[in-house]
Amino acid sequence: MSKEVAIKQQSLPGFQSAEGFELLQRQAKMFCGSSLVPQQFQGEQNYGNAIIALEMAQRMNASPLMVMQNLYIVYGNPGWSSKFLIATFNQCGRFEAIKYKETGKKGTDSQGVIAYTKEKGSDETIYGPEVTISIAKQEGWYEKKGSKWKTMPDQMLRYRAAAWLIRTTAPEISMGLQTTDEIIDVEGKVSDVMDDVTTTIEHNANSEVIDIEPSEPTFVDAETGEILNADAMFK
Template sequence: MTATATQPTNLAALRAPQEASMPAVRAGFFDLQSFELMQRIAKGFASSTLVPREYQNNVANCMIALNLAQRINGDPLMVMQNLVIVHGRPTWSSQYLIATANMCGRFTAIRFEFFGDRGADTWGCRGWAIEKSTGEKLVGADITIGIAKEEGWYSKNGSKWKSIPQQMLMYRAGSWWVRAYAPELSMGLMTADEAEDTFDLVQGTDGKLAVDLSALRDDPAGEHGEHPQIEERQPVTIPQQTAAPAAERVDAETGELIDRNAQQQSGDSPGFADAHAAVRSGDYDLARDLARGLPDAQRQQIEAAIANLDDGARQQQDAPARGRARQQRGQGGLGLD
């Protein structure tokens, strides 16, 4: 009876799927199983209509968003909803960055305090929070309307600094606080409103933000200071000095060039100097090859030098024969056999 009672349990164990005994796999990029799991999750998000258009039918963008969610321990859908693509670069929304710092558990919720006269350039805001592990009050940088004007945020086309300055002061103070005390949460990315203040953005019909490149090229007078006066000058043409042709003077006995102008010209033309050296060494074939790429005047000088040396060599070869002929004639005249 005991064996019969335990048999179903053993059969159920044998029928259990093999996946139950496999180790848990975490989505990632650096091993096969993790990468396949990441792709399967990304395909699910890419086929959904609840994600922004930048992620619909785009598995690669979904995988990058999943990786960022893992790094900050955030929800993937919330990351996709708040990761705004501006000019091909991901940016965070300011409210999501502040919310991430509030939920990380290391600090109390970020609070804001205003100072200065409302509506004046001195009106500003700073963020602060208490670090739970030490009890220290962490105070962020001061953001004022004057800073917004000096940095050019206030005068940008479509800027919200004129319509909702209080909200923009809190957003900017909060994002700067996170960047100062919890940079691992922002991952080095800008916020969407910072990108809008840096570039003139235009929102298209598809909801995407694009940069107006003409705004980057054109700077209206007075917006970023006066333009420096540029003096227009006409190009100056410098006449090219043409060297006088060198006289072709060759030593009749040695075949060397003895004209000074020719020597100066050879110093200006390495090809001519090489051809001249080949003539002196007796390599006439090499000298002729180098002379083909030289100007006519220099080529003629090399050819003349080769011809003179050839004549001299033939004369030296013929000299013994002529001497023997004269000697034989002299002996014949003297009656010598």
């Protein structure tokens, strides 16, 4: 019986064995040839992306197609869709479904949300950090061009509160990745800062003039070692 279990474990797709990696490659090839997966996983040029997504799906015990359809590349960084991350947390079997507590006054900067849950079998409530419109404004998320914080504040508050709860309570579920909403908010802000830095460098480059007075060359007599000036040297 133990031999059968060992053989079955070795045949699982993954990086742990040559057989598992070969199976992973065959699966990736099949997904790369499908038009149902997002573009970043289609074709031979995205073969590596498909392999990584399949390995992530196995570790999360999730459907490979679901992982591929909810894993996006934003500003060159991979990120989960918020709804997929929440669904994965709710279905992991360790916690109750995420619930939300509204705080502050709706329509003002004090409006906020706290996401909370419980471990199954426990009466202790686990609260995530509070997210408010004030925080969104202070962090620069709210005023960004095309920001959803202005048009859908209730949904954005819940998405961000849930992401923070998951990251502080069970970070292994997100596998260290942010949500696409977080990447858009944070990376856009970093990009603006880097643009300012680049502009400053370009503006100040070579703006300072260093005045160096030229000195007269000196010459040494090879026989006597006497220091001669230029006039004496060329007489």
